[in-house]
Amino acid sequence: MAAAAAVGEMAEAAARLRRLMAAEPSTRLESVRALTGLFRQAQPREMAEESLFRDLLEILMRASNEIEQACKDFSELLDLDTCLVLIAECFRCLRNACVQCAKNQHVMRNLGLIATSVHLIKLLDGMPVKEEPLLIAFRCSLQFLGNIAAGNGDSQNSIWKCAFPDLFLTCLTYSDEKIVAYCCMVLFTCLNSEKVKELLDPGNLSVALHVIKVYKEQLESEWSVTFLELIMAKVSEKNTFTNEEMNVFLRHADFLAGCFQEKCKTVLKLTSAADAEDEEALVTIRLLDILCEMTSNNGQLKYLQTLPDLLETAIDTLRLTHLAGKQTVNIFTTTHSMTWQEEVSHPAVGFKAHLIRLIGNLCYKNKENQDKVYELDGIPLILDNCSIDDNNPFLNQWAVYTIRNLTEQNERNQELIAQMEEKGLADNSALESMGLQVEKQDEKLILRSARKKPS
Structure with missing residues (x-):
């Protein structure tokens, strides 16, 4: 009975929306809202016809025209709130209709709803008034893009073509945290190996760096580690930097170093097994890996060597983790008893070794940094780490390398x-x-x- 009732309600709601297409926005709103509720169930989603989505597309296109007119003539903004509420409800309806329904995803894409949505988002961004009805419409539009892309490669490609990189940059720099989070969701849903290459193009790297900035400021983005993995893959490539790419990385080197300096102490959370997957700590670990790779490149090394606070942070962090490993038994404790499986299972394996590697790189043929390590009492600390440690593969080798760099012509x-x-x-x-x-x-x-x- 419930299924039959849903079928009847669906047909009635779609027909009512069709009859009211010429009515005032406030009148159409109730019909769209009824469809939004129905699309929370699987059967109404499956039985939705293309004509229904054509009607929703027409509503959004009319709304786009009204907003464009309002932007030209501020006096037209009087009824804008009603228009924005209707836009938000249309996107909620479309968002719900996409859930686990490839049929609807394909129909919407073929009708041009993705391109229309991206165009409308750009209009919303350009509105002079940033009040709650606009923000809600903005958020719902991104939720729709995320749902139409979910598990659908054709939709992902369509969104990428329409939105990358400009729309993503717009949303990632928006003042509303939910808009930023939903933008990250859409971006990650669309990513594949080919899009990663495009993402890491010198002209587009700022998109990835903005996600890191989101992490730094909001501490809520679950995608920061993945973006750092992408950057790590790029900087780990040997002899592949063009001058343009080098300039891009140099422009952002101090930002990455600043992120590391600000969050480095979060790794101490990893002394507790319960916090082994703490995202702040994981991001800090990947930032250190990136800085190690960047300082292995002569062009980037010379710039990073001029950041004295980075060297001081590396030494302080090494001291704190070394002390933490002596106070209790944890991932920072020197050990010879781990199996290989245990070695690779913890995200902080190798962290102290990489700190020493970074210190060694920063002191390479640099008298000022050599002297700074002396002044910070870092040499005894490094010598205390000249040992075999299963928690830190190659720790002894990096300590050897660092001591040589510290003593060269000093x-x-x-x-x-x-x-x-x-x-x-x-x-x-x-x-x-x-x-x-x-x-x-x-x-x-x-x-x-x-x-x-x-x-």
């Missing part, structure tokens, strides 16, 4: 390490693994390469 740093070795504060075997040895010459301790004989 007598004060060499002397400090030599004094530490004499006092038993530095492990001589660790120094030997670095190819270094301490010698006493004229009552002065000298750190030399073990492969070279003193002159």
